[in-house]
Amino acid sequence: MANYFINTPGNTIRPNRTTAILRESKALEYHKSLSVYQPTPLVSLPALAQKYNVGNIYVKDESHRFGLNAFKGLGASYAIHKILERHPHIATFCTATDGNHGRAVAWACRMAHKKAVVFVPRDTTESRMKAIGNEGARVIKVDANYDETCAYAKAMCRKEGWQLVQDTAWEDYEEIPARIMAGYLTQFQEMEENLHSLPAPGIDIVFLQAGVGSWAGSAIWYYLNRYGNKRPGIVVIEPSEANGILASFKAGKRVNPDCSFETIMAGLNCGIPSLTAWDIIRNGVDVSMSVEDAFAEQAIRELYFPKGNDRRIVAGESGAGGLAGFIALVTTGDARALKEKLDINPTTNILFYNTEGATDEDSFNKIIGARP
Ligand SMILES: Cc1ncc(COP(=O)(O)O)c(C=O)c1O
Known part of the structure; x- marks a missing residue:
């Protein structure tokens, strides 16, 4: 129904x-x-x-x-390109994903010769994780759902100095989405x-x-x-x-x-x-x-x-x-x-x-x- x-x-x-x-x-x-x-x-x-x-x-x-x-490569590649125009020295990009966006971020980072760290929620399948890893990213499973994984990625970026590239916006995070x-x-x-x-x-x-x-x-x-x-x-x-x-x-x-x-x-x-x-x-x-x-x-x-x-x-x-x-x-x-x-x-x-x-x-x- x-x-x-x-x-x-x-x-x-x-x-x-x-x-x-x-x-x-x-x-x-x-x-x-x-x-x-x-x-x-x-x-x-x-x-x-x-x-x-x-x-x-x-x-x-x-x-x-x-x-x-x-289709997700369209968004990740353009966002990372725009970020690097202004901040070319960023070394590591990070995101939370239920699959396709993470693969896209990893791919865009590979093109730009940058590192990618991708957090995935608990129910992400092995084959999706493998597809992200094959693009050269570090893939880390979090025992959490999608929203909680986004919050975790945000906290890790703050701690490690990584650049968050998230495809969803919240109160103080609008420009990159x-x-x-x-x-x-x-x-x-x-x-x-x-x-x-x-x-x-x-x-x-x-x-x-x-x-x-x-x-x-x-x-x-x-x-x-x-x-x-x-x-x-x-x-x-x-x-x-x-x-x-x-x-x-x-x-x-x-x-x-x-x-x-x-x-x-x-x-x-x-x-x-x-x-x-x-x-x-x-x-x-x-x-x-x-x-x-x-x-x-x-x-x-x-x-x-x-x-x-x-x-x-x-x-x-x-x-x-x-x-x-x-x-x-x-x-x-x-x-x-x-x-x-x-x-x-x-x-x-x-x-x-x-x-x-x-x-x-x-x-x-x-x-x-x-x-x-
Ligand atoms: C295949 C596919 N279609 C549609 C969407 C929906 O995009 P959004 O999360 O921006 O609504 C996604 C998001 O990951 C996706 O992977």
């Missing part, structure tokens, strides 16, 4: 430090200067669209980003070029999966800034056992959700939303919803075993989060109000971002092995 909140967004961008950094972003220019840069593909899935009786389904496939199997969000903008700018190549370029609804919400916040800022009131409909999806954004919408303020934090969607397994992302999200989201893991598993299988001539897409548990939300929305009877609000019909063009490939191969293989 889908748990959701229908929002009435102001559709405004509030001027503050974060939105100023987003406006100044030169991330696309920076990323294009990297030898590994290539725009990720936008894939059309007509047979899947036909199955769900919508106009078109498009997936921007970030599993091809920088050979990192996830904003630089990370500014790095993500490359993806949305690329989308504009991708869209011109399509037969029906208009996107009606975008599904964005969220952990702390920095990525969704960056996307929403982009759509508001570029399209204003004519932006596409925006739905934010979270796991039902880590739904800080939905809980915050329901509470009318940013809160820590009361849930188990047990989900296969590791990249989305976060508690309280990022302070600055939350402000953008509440001003630009139409629907916030959370879904059970079973929908993510179904989404992974739908993409891996495509219908008709659709192209196969390898999506990890968090990467498939947007499609998971869509499937929950169109297949569960109790979501009728949502369908009406979003006006999903046979001409609707829908966009998902596959934000990661199979970043945990054991889990992925189990999911696709259970083909119905």
Whole structure:
């Protein structure tokens, strides 16, 4: 069953430090200067669209980003580049992560010839830790959940003199998360070029999966800034056992959700939303919803075993989060109000971002092995 909140967004961008950094972003220019840069593909899935009786389904496939199997390198590389412009002598960067961001920080540090220390929460799998370690970082597991691991990384940075590169903002920590969000903008700018190549370029609804919400916040800022009131409909999806954004919408303020934090969607397994992302999200989201893991598993299988001539897409548990939300929305009877609000019909063009490939191969293989 889908748990959701229908929002009435102001559709405004509030001027503050974060939105100023987003406006100044030169991330696309920076990323294009990297030898590994290539725009990720936008894939059309007509047979899947036909199955769900919508106009078109498009997936921007970030599993091809920088050979990192996830989009996160965009944020970490740009933030570290901006920090080093001003403080070139920093020797060690540090972060807390549930996987992809840590790998991205390690990779960006390797490119910049700097050290990386990455703290991971207690439920991080061996294969995710190995992927981070393979980029040359010191990886340390903390007996704590994601939010507590962030606090631990912050304390260790203070003690050791390391530079924290965290992808979530709190009261006295805004600039670096904003630089990370500014790095993500490359993806949305690329989308504009991708869209011109399509037969029906208009996107009606975008599904964005969220952990702390920095990525969704960056996307929403982009759509508001570029399209204003004519932006596409925006739905934010979270796991039902880590739904800080939905809980915050329901509470009318940013809160820590009361849930188990047990989900296969590791990249989305976060508690309280990022302070600055939350402000953008509440001003630009139409629907916030959370879904059970079973929908993510179904989404992974739908993409891996495509219908008709659709192209196969390898999506990890968090990467498939947007499609998971869509499937929950169109297949569960109790979501009728949502369908009406979003006006999903046979001409609707829908966009998902596959934000990661199979970043945990054991889990992925189990999911696709259970083909119905
Ligand atoms: C694959 C994937 N998708 C989406 C997200 C969500 O990003 P955010 O935490 O900024 O909401 C993450 C975060 O780690 C992720 O790893």
